[in-house]
Amino acid sequence: VESGPAGGAILAAKIAKECDLDAIVSFDMGGTTAKICLIDHGQPLKSRSFEVDRTERFLKGSGLPVRIPVIEMVEIGAGGGSIAQVDSMGRLTVGPESASSEPGPACYGIGGRRPTVTDGDFVLGRIDTRKFADGRMVLRRDLAEQALSSEVGDKLRLTPVQAAAAVTAIVEENMSNASRVHAAEHGKDLRRRAMIAFGGAAPMHAAQLARKLSLVNVIVPKGAGVGSAIGFLEAPLAYEVVRSRHSRLARVNNAATADLIAQMKQEASAVVAPAAGGQPIKAHVSAFLRYVGQGHELEVDLPFAADGGIDGAALKEAFDRRYKEVFGRFLPNHEIEVLTWAVTASAEQPVLAADDASNGSCRKIEPSGETPFTEIDGSTVHAPVYERSELGPGIILTGPLVITERETNTVVPRDFCVECNAFGHLVLTNLAAQAARQSDRKGATDDRQP
Numbered sequence: 001v002e003s004g005p006a007g008g009a010i011l012a013a014k015i016a017k018e019c020d021l022d023a024i025v026s027f028d029m030g031g032t033t034a035k036i037c038l039i040d041h042g043q044p045l046k047s048r049s050f051e052v053d054r055t056e057r058f059l060k061g062s063g064l065p066v067r068i069p070v071i072e073m074v075e076i077g078a079g080g081g082s083i084a085q086v087d088s089m090g091r092l093t094v095g096p097e098s099a100s101s102e103p104g105p106a107c108y109g110i111g112g113r114r115p116t117v118t119d120g121d122f123v124l125g126r127i128d129t130r131k132f133a134d135g136r137m138v139l140r141r142d143l144a145e146q147a148l149s150s151e152v153g154d155k156l157r158l159t160p161v162q163a164a165a166a167v168t169a170i171v172e173e174n175m176s177n178a179s180r181v182h183a184a185e186h187g188k189d190l191r192r193r194a195m196i197a198f199g200g201a202a203p204m205h206a207a208q209l210a211r212k213l214s215l216v217n218v219i220v221p222k223g224a225g226v227g228s229a230i231g232f233l234e235a236p237l238a239y240e241v242v243r244s245r246h247s248r249l250a251r252v253n254n255a256a257t258a259d260l261i262a263q264m265k266q267e268a269s270a271v272v273a274p275a276a277g278g279q280p281i282k283a284h285v286s287a288f289l290r291y292v293g294q295g296h297e298l299e300v301d302l303p304f305a306a307d308g309g310i311d312g313a314a315l316k317e318a319f320d321r322r323y324k325e326v327f328g329r330f331l332p333n334h335e336i337e338v339l340t341w342a343v344t345a346s347a348e349q350p351v352l353a354a355d356d357a358s359n360g361s362c363r364k365i366e367p368s369g370e371t372p373f374t375e376i377d378g379s380t381v382h383a384p385v386y387e388r389s390e391l392g393p394g395i396i397l398t399g400p401l402v403i404t405e406r407e408t409n410t411v412v413p414r415d416f417c418v419e420c421n422a423f424g425h426l427v428l429t430n431l432a433a434q435a436a437r438q439s440d441r442k443g444a445t446d447d448r449q450p
Contacts, residue, residue: 011231024193025215081101081104119144128371145160168208190213195213201408204410211432220428236347264343279347367385397412
């Protein structure tokens with residue numbers, strides 16, 4: 001269930017380790033939905049429950065709850081095929097209804113007549129028609145403009161380009177709001193994170209989303225358009241064993257629990273070892289705890305005492321600390337109870353070595369063409385289009401520009417620059433956010449001066 005988005009989060013976690021990033025936010029935008037996942041210390045945020053088949057605009061409580069371990073992410077109905085329309089109150093809305101691949105966006109010319117996010121991206125110059133679907137599909141600008149005008153522009157008195165800009169702005173605002181809420185619900189701060197963007201549509205919207213969230217860096221990995229599939233190919237081998245043993249923390253039998261955890265480690269390692277190919281197997285042990293009387297638990301890494309037993313005092317401190325991270329306070333006089341013990345055995349995939357960037361730093365490349373590109377302020381410029389296959393490590397370009405490849409396009413707007421790093425990933429830098437952060441650091445340093 002929802003295995004595709006999980007593969008993307010695994011890819012993002014791997015790239016974070018490659019690039020030595022401690023805290024990131026992954027952004028996966030495909031044809032129907034957009035998914036946001038928070039990843040800290042190389043591990044995606046996880047949950048023990050999940051809602052299948054959410055119906056009411058992907059809101060919590062509108063799906064079927066299932067108690068299974070999953071990668072925690074927020075999902076909204078905002079993909080390339082999401083349909084834009086003006087409701088009875090004159091408000092522009094986008095999604096969750098999707099045109100799917102058939103009849104698809106209007107610009108496909110295969111029967112779709114309602115405007116989608118892809119139509120908006122196309123009219124704004126974010127898609128290079130020569131390389132779309134490896135050149136096997138001809139996009140129709142006239143059909144895209146006609147759909148945008150009839151469903152949006154005529155009702156709101158906007159030109160086709162203005163209607164396209166409005167559609168993409170709504171989608172990007174929805175995604176930024178969802179990101180902020182998701183981070184706040186889990187006690188996380190987005191501002192110091194880098195973004196890793198993948199999926200067919202994400203690289204076209206990632207820079208604008210980063211601008212709204214005041215993020216400095218966006219990474220678009222190699223093969224971003226099929227990032228979720230690549231994530232599964234590079235995922236570490238892992239197996240989790242879970243045992244429910246409900247008890248007050250103060251009454252936990254240390255000896256019995258240590259024996260239980262040893263058995264769980266043995267069981268999990270026995271599953272992973274045959275496929276590990278001689279790689280060392282690591283065991284991660286955690287506990288799920290809550291204050292007595294509460295209905296939701298938090299996962300905490302399990303601390304061990306010097307004698308190998310469970311350090312109950314350290315576990316209590318770790319839970320209080322985690323609770324404060326999420327909710328802003330903890331309850332010092334409340335008893336804590338343990339619900340579940342979990343052991344995950346894993347064998348890591350080797351991290352790729354970086355390429356030699358020295359030869360690419362001085363090489364100049366020429367654009368393969370140009371596209372009429374509409375900026376966020378409504379101005380239109382002729383932006384150069386570059387082939388991603390031509391970009392090597394060390395090459396730095398300044399926006400506005402579009403980088404094209406078979407599965408997606410990467411949009412680099414004004415006030416952004418892009419560099420291909422040693423691993424072949426594109427690294428976009430939000431120059432305004434970077435300058436603001438440097439100014440904040442300088443101000444903090446000045447404040448500390450005597």
